[in-house]
Amino acid sequence: xxxxxxxxxxxxxxxAETVTLSCTYDTSESDYYLFWYKQPPSRQMILVIRQEAxxxxxxxxxxxxxxxxxxxxxxxxxxxxxQLGDAAMYFCAxxxxxxxYFGTGTSLTxxx
Amino acid sequence: xARVTQTPRHKVTExxxxxxxxxxxxxxxxxxxxxxxxMMQGLELLAxxxxxxxxxxxxxxxDRFSAEMPDATLATLKIQPSxxxxxxxxxxxxxxxxxxxxxYNEQFFGPGTRLTVx
Numbered sequence: 001x002x003x004x005x006x007x008x009x010x011x012x013x014x015x016a017e018t019v020t021l022s023c024t025y026d027t028s029e030s031d032y033y034l035f036w037y038k039q040p041p042s043r044q045m046i047l048v049i050r051q052e053a054x055x056x057x058x059x060x061x062x063x064x065x066x067x068x069x070x071x072x073x074x075x076x077x078x079x080x081x082x083q084l085g086d087a088a089m090y091f092c093a094x095x096x097x098x099x100x101y102f103g104t105g106t107s108l109t110x111x112x
Numbered sequence: 113x114a115r116v117t118q119t120p121r122h123k124v125t126e127x128x129x130x131x132x133x134x135x136x137x138x139x140x141x142x143x144x145x146x147x148x149x150x151m152m153q154g155l156e157l158l159a160x161x162x163x164x165x166x167x168x169x170x171x172x173x174x175d176r177f178s179a180e181m182p183d184a185t186l187a188t189l190k191i192q193p194s195x196x197x198x199x200x201x202x203x204x205x206x207x208x209x210x211x212x213x214x215x216y217n218e219q220f221f222g223p224g225t226r227l228t229v230x
Contacts, residue, residue, distance in 0.1 A: 033216045045203065045221035052216060091155060095216075098168040100145070102155035 004094050006103035013082045014111050020067075021077045021106045023092030032096035034068065034075045039105070040088040048090070051075065084110050114138045116222035118204050124228045130192040133225045136185055137206030144187045145219060146172075146179055147203040155203075161187065162209060194229045201226050 003026045013019035025034070036048040051059045051068050058066050063083075067076045079086055087110045092103040117136045125131055137144050146158040159169040159179040169179060176198075178190045191198055205219035 043201065043224050045205070045219075047218045050216065050218070093155075098160060100157045100160075102147075104154040 004092050004101050004103040006090075006092055006106050008106045009104070010107045010109070012109040012111055013079070013086075015082055015084060017082055018078060018080045019082055019108065021079075021090050021092075021108070023075045023077070023103055025073050025075065025092070025094045025101075027073065027094065027096070029096045032094060034066075035093040035095070036064070036066070036075075036077045037091045037093060037102075038086075038088045039091065040085075045091070049077065079108075082110050084112060086110050116204055116206050116220050118202075118222035118225050120225060121223065122226045122228075124230065125194055126230050127195055128193045129229075130190065131194045131198075131227060131229075133189045133202055133204075133227070135187040135189070135204030135206075135222060137187060137204070138220055139185070141206035141208050141220070142184075143207045143209050143217070143219075144181060145205040145207075146187070146189050147205065148200045149203060149224070150200045158189070158202075191227075194227075196229045199227055199229050 005024045032053045034051045038046045038048050049059050049061045049064050051066055058068050063080045065078045089105045089107050091105045094101045119134045142163050144161040147155050149155045156171055158172040160167050161181050164181040181187045201224040203221050203224045205221045207217045207219045209217050
């Protein structure tokens with residue numbers, strides 16, 4: 001069975017600092033995709049970053065980057081130079097074929 | 113500014129009543145997803161359409177839930193009869209999958225429908 005685990009229900013970071021959110025997943029598939037979605041208080045889910053499992057290079061989107069460790073089935077999100085607007089719930093997600101699985105989320109607080 | 117719209121935004125109903133939630137995907141998108149979000153279970157995929165055809169609805173309780181796409185601009189999720197355990201936020205998302213499985217494609221989420229069943 002495929003599952004996604006986010007072991008940190010809550011995290012906080014000082015504005016302008018760096019924070020890393022953890023995600024692990026369980027799968028027997030070799031071809032899959034991983035995502036980080038952000039859900040601000042408005043509830044609108046927004047894609048932050050995605051990674052294809054067959055690519056060894058870690059994905060980067062501006063201040064957001066991932067550390068993808070395929071053997072360890074780990075997919076952490078690093079937010080650099082944190083901003084107040086980064087405060088939100090962050091969901092790690094896994095997909096393959098027609099299946100999509102989300103973790104339970106990490107609530108990120110940004111301290112001014 | 114293209115976005116997914118969902119109606120109603122909030123719905124309070126009594127147990128046993130029929131509930132219909134509607135979603136208008138982004139024009140031109142060919143995939144539609146329905147999710148349910150609760151505190152206990154998090155986000156769960158209920159059903160998924162591609163080119164209006166249902167591809168997977170294994171996450172949906174078949175006895176009371178049904179999902180359809182009458183046309184390319186409308187997706188519906190119906191619960192009949194509703195139960196208190198159905199209380200949740202229901203999200204619709206759409207995406208554009210040009211070839212192969214849409215697993216990689218970005219999903220654009222609507223604002224959700226908050227359903228409360230008393």
